Amino acid sequence: xxxxxxxxxxxxxxxxxxxxxxxxxxxxxxxxxxxxxxxxxxxxxxxxxxxxxxxxxxxxxxxxxxxxxxxxxxxxxxxxxxxxxxxxxxxxxxxxxxxxxxxxxxxxxxxxxxxxxxxxxxxxxxxxxxxxxxxxxxxxxxxxxxxxxxxxxxxxxxxxxxxxxxxxxxxxxxxxxxxxxxxxxxxxxxxxxxxxxxxxxxxxxxxxxxxxxxxxxxxxxxxxxxxxxxxxxxxxxxxxxxx
Amino acid sequence: xxxxxxxxxxxxxxxxxxxxxxxxxxxxxxxxxxxxxxxxxxxxxxxxxxxxxxxxxxxxxxxxxxxxxxxxxxxxxxxxxxxxxxxxxxxxxxxxxxxxxxxxxxxxxxxxxxxxxxxxxxxxxxx
Numbered sequence: 001x002x003x004x005x006x007x008x009x010x011x012x013x014x015x016x017x018x019x020x021x022x023x024x025x026x027x028x029x030x031x032x033x034x035x036x037x038x039x040x041x042x043x044x045x046x047x048x049x050x051x052x053x054x055x056x057x058x059x060x061x062x063x064x065x066x067x068x069x070x071x072x073x074x075x076x077x078x079x080x081x082x083x084x085x086x087x088x089x090x091x092x093x094x095x096x097x098x099x100x101x102x103x104x105x106x107x108x109x110x111x112x113x114x115x116x117x118x119x120x121x122x123x124x125x126x127x128x129x130x131x132x133x134x135x136x137x138x139x140x141x142x143x144x145x146x147x148x149x150x151x152x153x154x155x156x157x158x159x160x161x162x163x164x165x166x167x168x169x170x171x172x173x174x175x176x177x178x179x180x181x182x183x184x185x186x187x188x189x190x191x192x193x194x195x196x197x198x199x200x201x202x203x204x205x206x207x208x209x210x211x212x213x214x215x216x217x218x219x220x221x222x223x224x225x226x227x228x229x230x231x232x233x234x235x236x237x238x239x240x241x242x243x
Numbered sequence: 244x245x246x247x248x249x250x251x252x253x254x255x256x257x258x259x260x261x262x263x264x265x266x267x268x269x270x271x272x273x274x275x276x277x278x279x280x281x282x283x284x285x286x287x288x289x290x291x292x293x294x295x296x297x298x299x300x301x302x303x304x305x306x307x308x309x310x311x312x313x314x315x316x317x318x319x320x321x322x323x324x325x326x327x328x329x330x331x332x333x334x335x336x337x338x339x340x341x342x343x344x345x346x347x348x349x350x351x352x353x354x355x356x357x358x359x360x361x362x363x364x365x366x367x368x369x370x
Contacts, residue, residue: 037309037310038310040304040308040309040310041308041309127307129307129308130308135306137303137306137307139303139306163360164363165362166360166361166362167362168362168365168366171360171361171362172360173359173360176360184309185311188309188311
């Protein structure tokens, strides 16, 4: 038998080996991803959202609110009066007084880079994770509500009554402040916030603002978008286009 | 007088047994795990003594750093140690009187704050 390897066979063998190594590489990446929950989150990511108010209909926003209530189990407080009721996300109408143009938008915690709620918290309960998600650590919250006064977006609520039958992933209790968590329990497992999933179109995009290949990064690079109360220099993670 | 003493003593002994009897349950899933000879915790004396520290440490890691492993998660405690009601698929609240947490906590008179916010029964379906 001829021991010389011809060119065609050599290419075949090399291709097979490369494919094998690539498959192994993919396997390793996958493992890292699965184990990601064991490692603390880092500032290599910053989660954000882009809401396109031109394409978001009123019923879309209602759907987002309902999805949030269902996911996180708020909104069925029976003893709280109007202002006391929880509202993690709400429908807001804004009108340009000069042109009379009305836009609807969904307003929730804007997950600021420089969150005023964190600045004012006396117990460090109000906190920002490394990946930019702003949360209330209810283990530390004493219910003083400074953060509610500090928030320019009125995004936080106070629980005024005893709560039972909470969602397993979303503890809620009387005497603590709460707000949108960007569905952190889903995001940590590779998912998306419930409100984003509720909108069928891509009028609301969720993703990593720092990842240059992500849809949200690419879109923000392309379209005009704005932060609400950009004058406060909070650098919000939730951005809006069309207002 | 002697007869009276015997009666009194036997009543006292019975009440002790009744009390001991009510404390035997570890929770539906934990009971079945124990009867099949499996163990979850490395040492039960360790978990009895140290569970507040383990859980305090874990809760900060979960909330502040996003570490969502099963070890020492309160969700995990509840899912194994909650008991099913008789002839029903519903669970007793784990912090209710005579249930897993409160049997010890009542005895040592330390309140369980966890369940002011956390769910007291395993969630159906949404795991």
